[in-house]
Amino acid sequence: MTEIIPHWLQKQADLSPGRLALETPEGTKITFGDLHKAVDIQARKLASLGVLQGSRVAVLSHNSVEMVVLVHALSYIGATLILLNTRLTASEWSFQLQDSEADLLLTAARFEKQAKDTGVALLTIEMLHEQPEKEYTCCTELRLDDVFNIIYTSGTTGNPKGVEHTFGNHWWSAIGSALNLGLSHEDKWLSPLPMFHVGGLSTIFKSAIYGMPLYVTESFDEKIVQTAIIDRGVTIVSVVTVMLQRLLRLQEEDGVTYPEKFRCMLLGGGPAPLHLLEESKARAIPVFQSYGMTETSSQIVTLSPEDSIRKLGSAGKALVPAQLRIMTGTGFAKPEEPGEIQVKGPMITKGYYRNPNATEGAFREGWLATGDVGYTDKDGYLYVLDRRKDLIISGGENIYPAEVEGILTSQPSIKDAAVIGKTDTKWGSVPVAFLVKSADVSVEELQTYCQERLARYKIPKYWHWVDELPRNASNKLMRYKLQQLLDEGSA
Amino acid sequence: MTEIIPHWLQKQADLSPGRLALETPEGTKITFGDLHKAVDIQARKLASLGVLQGSRVAVLSHNSVEMVVLVHALSYIGATLILLNTRLTASEWSFQLQDSEADLLLTAARFEKQAKDTGVALLTIEMLHEQPEKEYTCCTELRLDDVFNIIYTSGTTGNPKGVEHTFGNHWWSAIGSALNLGLSHEDKWLSPLPMFHVGGLSTIFKSAIYGMPLYVTESFDEKIVQTAIIDRGVTIVSVVTVMLQRLLRLQEEDGVTYPEKFRCMLLGGGPAPLHLLEESKARAIPVFQSYGMTETSSQIVTLSPEDSIRKLGSAGKALVPAQLRIMTGTGFAKPEEPGEIQVKGPMITKGYYRNPNATEGAFREGWLATGDVGYTDKDGYLYVLDRRKDLIISGGENIYPAEVEGILTSQPSIKDAAVIGKTDTKWGSVPVAFLVKSADVSVEELQTYCQERLARYKIPKYWHWVDELPRNASNKLMRYKLQQLLDEGSA
Numbered sequence: 001m002t003e004i005i006p007h008w009l010q011k012q013a014d015l016s017p018g019r020l021a022l023e024t025p026e027g028t029k030i031t032f033g034d035l036h037k038a039v040d041i042q043a044r045k046l047a048s049l050g051v052l053q054g055s056r057v058a059v060l061s062h063n064s065v066e067m068v069v070l071v072h073a074l075s076y077i078g079a080t081l082i083l084l085n086t087r088l089t090a091s092e093w094s095f096q097l098q099d100s101e102a103d104l105l106l107t108a109a110r111f112e113k114q115a116k117d118t119g120v121a122l123l124t125i126e127m128l129h130e131q132p133e134k135e136y137t138c139c140t141e142l143r144l145d146d147v148f149n150i151i152y153t154s155g156t157t158g159n160p161k162g163v164e165h166t167f168g169n170h171w172w173s174a175i176g177s178a179l180n181l182g183l184s185h186e187d188k189w190l191s192p193l194p195m196f197h198v199g200g201l202s203t204i205f206k207s208a209i210y211g212m213p214l215y216v217t218e219s220f221d222e223k224i225v226q227t228a229i230i231d232r233g234v235t236i237v238s239v240v241t242v243m244l245q246r247l248l249r250l251q252e253e254d255g256v257t258y259p260e261k262f263r264c265m266l267l268g269g270g271p272a273p274l275h276l277l278e279e280s281k282a283r284a285i286p287v288f289q290s291y292g293m294t295e296t297s298s299q300i301v302t303l304s305p306e307d308s309i310r311k312l313g314s315a316g317k318a319l320v321p322a323q324l325r326i327m328t329g330t331g332f333a334k335p336e337e338p339g340e341i342q343v344k345g346p347m348i349t350k351g352y353y354r355n356p357n358a359t360e361g362a363f364r365e366g367w368l369a370t371g372d373v374g375y376t377d378k379d380g381y382l383y384v385l386d387r388r389k390d391l392i393i394s395g396g397e398n399i400y401p402a403e404v405e406g407i408l409t410s411q412p413s414i415k416d417a418a419v420i421g422k423t424d425t426k427w428g429s430v431p432v433a434f435l436v437k438s439a440d441v442s443v444e445e446l447q448t449y450c451q452e453r454l455a456r457y458k459i460p461k462y463w464h465w466v467d468e469l470p471r472n473a474s475n476k477l478m479r480y481k482l483q484q485l486l487d488e489g490s491a
Numbered sequence: 492m493t494e495i496i497p498h499w500l501q502k503q504a505d506l507s508p509g510r511l512a513l514e515t516p517e518g519t520k521i522t523f524g525d526l527h528k529a530v531d532i533q534a535r536k537l538a539s540l541g542v543l544q545g546s547r548v549a550v551l552s553h554n555s556v557e558m559v560v561l562v563h564a565l566s567y568i569g570a571t572l573i574l575l576n577t578r579l580t581a582s583e584w585s586f587q588l589q590d591s592e593a594d595l596l597l598t599a600a601r602f603e604k605q606a607k608d609t610g611v612a613l614l615t616i617e618m619l620h621e622q623p624e625k626e627y628t629c630c631t632e633l634r635l636d637d638v639f640n641i642i643y644t645s646g647t648t649g650n651p652k653g654v655e656h657t658f659g660n661h662w663w664s665a666i667g668s669a670l671n672l673g674l675s676h677e678d679k680w681l682s683p684l685p686m687f688h689v690g691g692l693s694t695i696f697k698s699a700i701y702g703m704p705l706y707v708t709e710s711f712d713e714k715i716v717q718t719a720i721i722d723r724g725v726t727i728v729s730v731v732t733v734m735l736q737r738l739l740r741l742q743e744e745d746g747v748t749y750p751e752k753f754r755c756m757l758l759g760g761g762p763a764p765l766h767l768l769e770e771s772k773a774r775a776i777p778v779f780q781s782y783g784m785t786e787t788s789s790q791i792v793t794l795s796p797e798d799s800i801r802k803l804g805s806a807g808k809a810l811v812p813a814q815l816r817i818m819t820g821t822g823f824a825k826p827e828e829p830g831e832i833q834v835k836g837p838m839i840t841k842g843y844y845r846n847p848n849a850t851e852g853a854f855r856e857g858w859l860a861t862g863d864v865g866y867t868d869k870d871g872y873l874y875v876l877d878r879r880k881d882l883i884i885s886g887g888e889n890i891y892p893a894e895v896e897g898i899l900t901s902q903p904s905i906k907d908a909a910v911i912g913k914t915d916t917k918w919g920s921v922p923v924a925f926l927v928k929s930a931d932v933s934v935e936e937l938q939t940y941c942q943e944r945l946a947r948y949k950i951p952k953y954w955h956w957v958d959e960l961p962r963n964a965s966n967k968l969m970r971y972k973l974q975q976l977l978d979e980g981s982a
Contacts, residue, residue, distance in 0.1 A: 001636060002492065003663070003837040004857070005812040014871060015808055141814075145492060172494070175666055179701065183674040209811065210670065317506055320700065321496040323632075346494035366495070380505060 002145035003168070008208040009036055009072050010140060020213040022065055023188070023232070025224050030065065032211065035072070042073035044133035049104070049123070052136065053078035056101055060084040060093070060115055061108040062218050063195050066125050068204050070106065071149075071195070075167075078139045081149040082162075083196040086111060087397070087455040092160075094118045096152045100162050100353060144168030150353050151198055153294040154400035162353035163294045165198070170205040172347040173297040176319035177202075178210065180302055181236070181264055181288070188213045190228050191238040192220035193396070199238055199268055202298040222246040226254070229262050237262075240269035240396030241276065241428055244287070248279055257283065264288055268299055269396035277308055291315035291384055295368055297347045300324075301382050314381040315374075321345050325367065326376055335378045338385055342367040390479055392421035392429050397457050399431050401479075404460065407453050408433060413441035418469050419460060420482050433460035434482055436468055493636035494659070499699040500527055500563050501631060511704040513556055514679070514723070516715050521556065523702065526563070533564035535624035540595070540614070543627065544569035547592055551575040551584070551606055552599040553709050554686050557616050559695050561597065562686070565639075566658075569630045572640040573653075574687040577602060578888070578946040583651075585609045587643045591653050591844060635659030641844050642689055644785040645891035653844035654785045656689070661696040664788040664838040667810035668693075669701065671793055672727070672755055672779070679704045681719050682729040683711035684887070690729055690759055693789040713737040717745070720753050728753075731760035731887030732767065732919055735778070739770055748774065755779055759790055760887035768799055782806035782875055786859055788838045791815075792873050805872040806865075812836050816858065817867055826869045829876055833858040881970055883912035883920050888948050890922055892970075895951065898944050899924060904932035909960050910951060911973050924951035925973055927959055 005011075009032070012021070017033030030038070051057055057079050061067045074081045082100045084093050086108075097105060097120045105122045107115050112124050148167050152160040189212060193200035207214035215234050217224055220243050228234040239247070244267060251257070265280065265287045272289060280287045287308055290299035301324060303316030318324040322345030326333035333339035344367045351359030362368060372391075374384040392399040401419040408417035416436040421429035435446075443463045450459045470481035496502075500523070503512070508524030521529070542548055548570050552558045565572045573591045575584050577599075588596060588611045598606050600615045607613060639658050643651040680703060684691035698705035706725050708715050711734050719725040730738070735758060742748070756771065756778045763780060771778045778799055781790035792815060794807030809815040813836030817824035824830035835858045842850030853859060863882075865875040883890040892910040899908035907927040912920035926937075934954045941950045961972035 001841075003659070003812075004835070005837065006809075006814050008811070011811055015811070168494070178669065178674060182676060183669060185673060211811075318497075320499070320502055320506070320702075321494075323497050344495070346496065 002143050004141050004143050005171070007075065007140055007142055008171075008205065009039060009075075010138075012036075012208055012211045016211050019211055020188075021207060022068060023213055023215050024065060025215075025217060025228065025232075028065060032208075035069070038069050039072040039076055040138070041133060042069050042128070043076040043136055043138065045128055045131040046073055046077055046079070047136035048132045048134035049128075051077055051079055051104065053139075055079040056082060056103050058082040058084055058097055058100065058102040058105045058120065059107075059196075060086060060105060060111050061125065061196070062086055062110070063192075063200065063216055064108070064218060065216055067108075067195055068214070068216065070125065071201070071204055072208070075142070075148060076138050077136055080147060083149060083151050083201065085152075085196050085455065086194070087457060089451075089453055089455060090114055090117055091453050092455065096160060096162070099152075099159070100150050142167040142171075144171060147350075149201070151196070151201070151294050154398065154403045160403070161355055161358050163198075163349050164351060164353050165297055165349060169297040169347050169349060170202060171209065172321055172345070173202055173299075174206045174209045176321050176345070176347055177206065177299065179320040180304075183210060184235075185211075186233075186261065187236060188215055188232070188234045189236045189238070190215035190217065190225060190234045192217050192225060192243060193238050193240070193268075194219070198294050199292075199298045203238065220246075222250045226250055226256070229258050230256060233261070235261055236264040236266065238266045238268065241267065241272050242395045242426060244272070244276060244280065245426075248276070248283065248285075251283060258285060262286075266290060266299070266302075268292060269393060274312055277312060281305075281309055289315055291382065293370065295349045295362070295370075296343060296345075297349070300343050300345060300347060303381070307381070311377075311379075311381045314377070314383050316382060317380060318343065318345070318382075319347075322347065323367075324376070324382060326374060327364070327369075333375060336375055338373055338375045341370045341372045341374045341382070341384065343370065344368065390420065392419075392431050394421075394424070394429050394431065394457055395427045397455075399458050401431070404431060404433070404450075404454060404458050407450060408435065408446070410453075411441065411446060411449050413437050413439040414446075416469050418477055418479065418482055420479050420486065422462060422486055424461075430461040431458065432462040432464070432486065434464045434466050434469060436466060493634050495632050495634050496662070498566065498631055498633055499662075499696065500530060500566075501629075503527075503699055503702045507702050510702055511679075512698060513559060514704055514706050515556060516706075516708060516719065516723075519556060523699075526560070529560050530563040530567055531629070532624060533560050533619070534567040534627055534629065536619055536622040537564055537568055537570070538627035539623045539625035540619075542568055542570055542595065544630075546570040547573060547594050549573040549575055549588055549591065549593040549596045549611065550598075550687075551577060551596060551602050552616065552687070553577055553601070554683075554691065554707055555599070555709060556707055558599075558686055559705070559707065561616065562692070562695055563699070566633070567629050568627055571638060574640060574642050574692065576643070576687050576946065577685070578948060580942075580944055580946060581605055581608055582944050583946065587651060587653070590643075590650070591641050633658040635662060638841075640692070642687070642692070642785050645889065645894045651894070652846055652849050654689075654840050655842060655844050656788055656840060660788040660838050660840060661693060662700065663812055663836065664693055664790075665697045665700045667812050667836070667838055668697065668790065670811040671795075674701060675726075676702075677724075677752065678727060679706055679723070679725045680727045680729070681706035681708065681716060681725045683708050683716060683734060684729050684731070684759075685710070689785050690783075690789050694729065711737075713741045717741055717747070720749050721747060724752070726752055727755040727757065729757045729759065732758065732763050733886045733917065735763070735767060735771065739767070739774065739776075742774060749776060753777075757781060757790070757793075759783060760884060765803055768803060772796075772800055780806055782832075782873065784861065786840045786853070786861075787834060787836075788840070791834050791836060791838060794872070798872070802868075802870075802872045805868070805874050807873060808871060809834065809836070809873075810838075813838065814858075815867070815873060817865060818855070818860075824866060827866055829864055829866045832861045832863045832865045832873065832875065834861065835859065881911065883910075883922050885912075885915070885920050885922065885948055886918045888946075890949050892922070895922060895924070895941075895945060895949050898941060899926065899937070902932065902937060902940050904928050904930040905937075907960050909968055909970065909973055911970050911977070913953060913977055915952075921952040922949065923953040923955070923977065925955045925957050925960060927957060
């Protein structure tokens, strides 16, 4: 049966009204009591726009206090939140808005122009402030089985899919993390990760569930993060590899060290190179490597700093409420034997919005089949070998080759296209295109074509013309042959 | 839908095999890895006795490492655990064994003689050790909606009822407590409360869920507890009022103070007198007052030490996943207005074993109607005025007058009987009997009669003969009139 709990923000506002809930580098400080009041007012303004229980509201914004208020306000009303990645193009947003059946798009002013032709009623968050207030029925309880938000993720094939997160998914994710990291009233969490991704979003709920201040930064800036750790009492920071790299470089340049109370650098979004872990160790930065995805509502496997060198390169073990297994084509993998990483636990999505086929395809007897390849060692520690075979992770953002290839082949002069990742010292990996043309077309033309249709980070950084792509008998692209070309330097 | 998590003990044995799980004053130290092994062996021995998934096994034991092992072993097998209060009589045990449909009674050797005529197959825990081992299917997952154990509680009327606790009840109770107290890898919890009560039992699960050592003591001994706090690194102790009192007295006698890392004295089992809280405050003992009952799987309302003087006498606020309301006959009580305390949350039992009437009667639209009377102040803090009107709490044990009265009137010479509580400096309260006789009978005869049928703590300490009991027109006992007699000293 579904469990029912009091609304987590209202609960904290009741238990600890004077405790700090949000803080910004600019000096804004908001208590849980005041946050609740601001959220309630925002809910009234939304109500005056006709947003009510069951409404479907998309949000397009950079990280901000206002975005946190908006997220909570939609849960007060009982509306479903659809989170849009600010880096996408208008046509990508359009797809997600249509697919998620959004009634309304709320956008930060800076994205208004780009987002105005998505076919959905649009209002800037600034305009929302000018709305009158209207009474509404506030959700004082959360049913953990109820879906609260949708975040789109691309797959290896087809269109992006809307991952549904229930309140329970977020609750269990927060609890799993607390059981791993411990819980202290001294904690202050900074996530420079975008809140439209589940890693950033999850910190909003952790703050409310733990009664912990969240340090809100618009985006990643190593100077701001370093200052927050050294001077503002931030004890936990979520990062991806490229951010950790920049933080280490800045630390070195400035000749500073982090205070002892800084207790966790939570590293997600793809494997970290060993030298980075070693450097972190040398600088006494407690790096918790982790593994997770949108479907797992952020991290589901984590490695403690005490194991980071002993188990160098490992992502660790599944959190207390979660399980992990490696499956080969024939059954359970033996230790050290690679196979598909499958995970299970109450923080895992129940499925994709209006996509029963994708949902069914994603699960094996209750286990999420991630498509990622890895193995566990004899002690049960996970080593991720490859994200979904062909997944490219660039600066913490996932790029699905199939999606980029789909756009490339939609260009009339392109007959066939393949995209793979190329190692990059700054971004971890960047996309590379291999193209077969049917008519004359320039790289510049293709770039322009992509810019209208793809987020900037998805656009190939290198372009190669080939006569044909390596395909096997069943016409399946043999990406490893392209990878070989890259590795040999012949492409 | 029910959530499924990995078995909490197996999980800790995997995550932290070398971390300390159990410790005793005698110097026993058992890691999570070794505890898992011991539990697995115990499960094999149980399997050889025919205990299997769905079996119903009663346990009658004082606190011990072996009892912890047994509790976990039954969960490995998937059997239901029925916990018997060691202080009851054989006839009280018989009722609970019959009512719970127990297949087997496992008892510590010291209770064997008393328990041999309960009509259920009996084995001592010592004899269990001599059993051979047999393969069994180990439950590697816990379904949170599954019932794991039954603990009997008496009500205001009728027979004791078997409160069912699901794995989820215990999980949520542990999480609610962690969100309140915080979680640190430095923690070590000592509960001198019996493990056959939910307060003691819950620490077994908290240990496994948090990966935290449990300091196991056979019963309460203030010297052992003080030593554990001062020399053995115990940071959290669960107590009832009489224990806190004795600890304070010993502290004073010995002229010692507790170390700073001792961070929580969790006080349950009835209201604490103000002088005790003030003395604790003066001695810098962080007392967390709490309110809970078997049905709420231990504490559900807690007051933080920082509020203990400001809100003197309050039990605090409902834990993060829980809710509290006060209901009068006509609806919601206003602040300061007394009414029935009702609570809601996922740690609350789903009902009583094979007793749908009692289950239905206990809930109002999903809220547990505790029968206790209290009010909330304007800030929402709970003040418990009276436990279930007539409930007598003596040294942390609940005594239901109806049960004692039932035994008394079953004696052929007793025509009518009433039992109320009398304030007692040592036990908080003790039972007092008011009796109307139909034939000659002595107090000694009645004491002997009671000793065969009632736990010692339930037997009246004072006996008064009256011509008739004060009853109203509908023949309902007017207990307050008896209370007046006591207060006036005329009885």
